[in-house]
Amino acid sequence: MSQEYRHILRIMGTDVEGTIKTIYALTRIKGVSLSLANAILKQAGINPDLRVGFLTETEINKIEEIIKEPTKYALPQWLFNRRKDEETGKDTHIISADLVLRTKMDIDQAKEIRSWRGYRHAYGLKVRGQHTKTTGRAGKALGVKKKTLQQKPGGS
Numbered sequence: 001m002s003q004e005y006r007h008i009l010r011i012m013g014t015d016v017e018g019t020i021k022t023i024y025a026l027t028r029i030k031g032v033s034l035s036l037a038n039a040i041l042k043q044a045g046i047n048p049d050l051r052v053g054f055l056t057e058t059e060i061n062k063i064e065e066i067i068k069e070p071t072k073y074a075l076p077q078w079l080f081n082r083r084k085d086e087e088t089g090k091d092t093h094i095i096s097a098d099l100v101l102r103t104k105m106d107i108d109q110a111k112e113i114r115s116w117r118g119y120r121h122a123y124g125l126k127v128r129g130q131h132t133k134t135t136g137r138a139g140k141a142l143g144v145k146k147k148t149l150q151q152k153p154g155g156s
Contacts, residue, residue, distance in 0.1 A: 005018060005051075005053045005054055006018050006053050007019075007053060009025075009052055009053065009055070009060065011025070011026070011029060011052075011060060011063065011064065012029050012064055012067055012095060012096065013096055013097075014028055014029045014030070014096065016028050016052055017052075017053075018051060018052055018053020018054075019051060019052075019053060020051065020052055021048065021049055021050070021051060021052070022041060022046060022047070022048055022049070022050050022051070022052045022055065023037050023038060023041060023048035023049075024037075025052040026040060026041070026063070026067075029067070029095055029096065030095060030096045030099055030100070031081060031093070031094060031095035031096060031099040032067065032095060033079070035079055036070075036075075036079045036093075039075050039076070039079055040063060040066045040067060040070075040075070041063075043066055043073050043074075043075065044059065044062045044063055044066055046059055046062075046063070067093075067095060070093050071091065071092070077091045079093070080092060080093040081093055081094065081099070082094050082102070107121050
């Protein structure tokens, strides 16, 4: 092959090993799912089974450009993680540190307006309707602890 192989690539601020297939390498970026990665590669015209170490700089730039502006490249809106944003009303897709920050801001807003979800988040309980009687007990007291009664030999 005439292409140069690279062992580690940097795509959208994330280090990716060169041995991984391109479609799975894109899922290493926080906020990019397998479905979105497939749509991005189809739009860019890149083989998903190609190892990411063999990608050229122009192909990587094309992938980064599509990830930054998915609406410009006519990707379906149902793939985006921020549809009908409360502030702008637009469909957008956010990734990496922006995604973490925006999620934290949403949770803080739910706590501030004292919604049911915010209450559950604030008290460390399950938020999405799961049962809590027997599951999700990590870090909390489990069951009832009884002191073992030790009787002295020979009487009370």
